[in-house]
Amino acid sequence: MADIEETELSNKQKKEIAKWFLLNSPVGEIQYVAKDVKAILNDDELYKEAASETFPVYNKSHMICLGMPGRVGDVLVTTFGELNENEFLEPRIAQVAKVDHIKQVCTGARPALDEELPSPYIEEFRCALDVEILKYVGEAYPKGVCSVYCTNGKDVEGPGSDFELAVVISATRLSPQNFCNGSWRSVWNIEFRDDEQLLELKGKLQVDAHYFEEGNVQLDAKHECKDSSVFQSPDDCAITIAGIIRHHETEYLASLQDSYSNLPDTTFKDLRRKLPVTRTLFPWHNTLQFSLTRDITKELGIEK
Numbered sequence: 001m002a003d004i005e006e007t008e009l010s011n012k013q014k015k016e017i018a019k020w021f022l023l024n025s026p027v028g029e030i031q032y033v034a035k036d037v038k039a040i041l042n043d044d045e046l047y048k049e050a051a052s053e054t055f056p057v058y059n060k061s062h063m064i065c066l067g068m069p070g071r072v073g074d075v076l077v078t079t080f081g082e083l084n085e086n087e088f089l090e091p092r093i094a095q096v097a098k099v100d101h102i103k104q105v106c107t108g109a110r111p112a113l114d115e116e117l118p119s120p121y122i123e124e125f126r127c128a129l130d131v132e133i134l135k136y137v138g139e140a141y142p143k144g145v146c147s148v149y150c151t152n153g154k155d156v157e158g159p160g161s162d163f164e165l166a167v168v169i170s171a172t173r174l175s176p177q178n179f180c181n182g183s184w185r186s187v188w189n190i191e192f193r194d195d196e197q198l199l200e201l202k203g204k205l206q207v208d209a210h211y212f213e214e215g216n217v218q219l220d221a222k223h224e225c226k227d228s229s230v231f232q233s234p235d236d237c238a239i240t241i242a243g244i245i246r247h248h249e250t251e252y253l254a255s256l257q258d259s260y261s262n263l264p265d266t267t268f269k270d271l272r273r274k275l276p277v278t279r280t281l282f283p284w285h286n287t288l289q290f291s292l293t294r295d296i297t298k299e300l301g302i303e304k
Contacts, residue, residue, distance in 0.1 A: 011046055018050040023058055026210035026218060027183040028174040030058055031104070055101040056085065063170040063185050065145045066106040068097050075099075075106060080149040080166050089116060091149060092130055118154040122163055125192070126150055128234040132242035133167055140249070141184065144171035151189070165190045167245065179213035188245055197231040201244055205252055223252050 009017075018037050025033040038047045059077045067074055073090060075081070075097040081089040088097050089112055096116065098108040118126060130148040137144040146169045153163030167188040174181045184207055191200040202224070209219040225248045229240045 011043075014041060014043075015046055015050045018047065019054045022050065022054040025058065026181060027062060027208045028172060028176075028181045029210070030055070051102050055104070059099075059101055059104065062183065063168060064104060065170060065172070066097065066099060066104065068095065068106050068109045070109075072109065074145055076145060076147050076168055076170060077101075078147075078149075078168055080151060080168060081147065083116060089149075090147065091117070091126065092147060118150040119157050121158050122150050122154055122156055125163075125234045125237060126165055128238035129165060129167065129190075129241055132238040133169070133245070136242050136246050137169055137171075140246070141169070141171035143173060144169060144184070146170070160194055162194055163192050165192070167241070180209070180211045182207070182209035182219075186245075186249060188241075190241060192231060192237075194231065199229045199231055199237065199241065201227045201229075201241065203227075203245070203248055205249065207256065221256060225252075 018041055021033055021037055022030060034051060037050070038044075041047050041050075060079050060082070064077050065074050066077065068090070072095060073093045075088050075090040075095075077088055077099060081091070083089055083096060086099050086101070088099055089095075090097060091112075094112045094117060095109050096112050097106045098110075099105075100107050117123070126148050130146075133146050133148060137146045146167065149166045149168065151164045151166045153161060156163050167186075167190065169184070169186045169188075171184040172181075173183070184205075186203060186205045188201055188203045193200065203226070205223045205225075207219065207221045211217045227244045227248065229237075229244065231237065232240065
């Protein structure tokens with residue numbers, strides 16, 4: 001058999017492979033993966049290139065939460081609050097956090113500028129909704145954080161125009177000492193249609209879990225849903241929207257629990273044949289009727 005020629009990977013190929021591993025790191029584990037990737041690459045410059053391109057994408061997709069200096073609050077790293085590559089708005093306290101993506105820390109904060117914040121009219125709706133979502137998250141997610149952003153129409157000054165808000169919820173539970181990590185992420189886009197006096201909600205929910213005790217099992221479950229309601233006052237809209245979000249997320253969580261509690265009786269059984277190819281059950285109660293060792297010994301001609 002001819003020897004297989006080994007070809008050296010180019011730096012570009014190595015970087016793309018490194019980026020793939022970093023981007024696909026389980027929740028809360030990218031720093032562990034990065035350490036191994038850096039050691040394998042054995043090239044600091046190449047690793048820095050891969051990390052600088054990957055960490056911002058990973059942080060935003062996982063909606064990581066970072067504490068601000070001086071304990072003034074937390075900031076969610078999301079596309080909704082992104083002002084530039086390293087600055088993210090926290091609308092609840094009108095602060096802009098400066099983020100070091102690779103170290104995953106907040107290195108500074110400054111007051112948000114007027115042009116970075118919604119108009120007083122929009123802020124009334126945003127604040128009312130933020131209060132209700134905070135109540136819900138505090139009850140439903142022990143380690144959850146949330147924020148409400150204006151994603152469209154932030155300069156609207158009064159009734160008569162449409163605008164959009166986004167509710168972001170992120171809850172992470174990391175327990176590497178027990179070989180398991182997990183997260184819940186949900187994003188709700190709400191369209192306020194003034195002309196139709198209508199609210200349109202679109203939700204995207206994602207649950208990730210990683211168990212790695214004597215194995216490697218990962219869960220990546222996604223769900224999308226829609227709902228609608230009547231355009232009302234800021235406080236009434238907030239209560240209605242929070243109720244809709246609570247209903248859909250509770251319903252989805254219950255469906256997940258039902259699905260995985262039935263795994264042994266449904267999915268796992270379907271993963272294997274109910275009978276071997278001989279269509280005969282193996283007699284585990286009487287295995288002595290099989291003398292495999294004797295037959296192999298005879299066939300190979302190594303009988304004593």
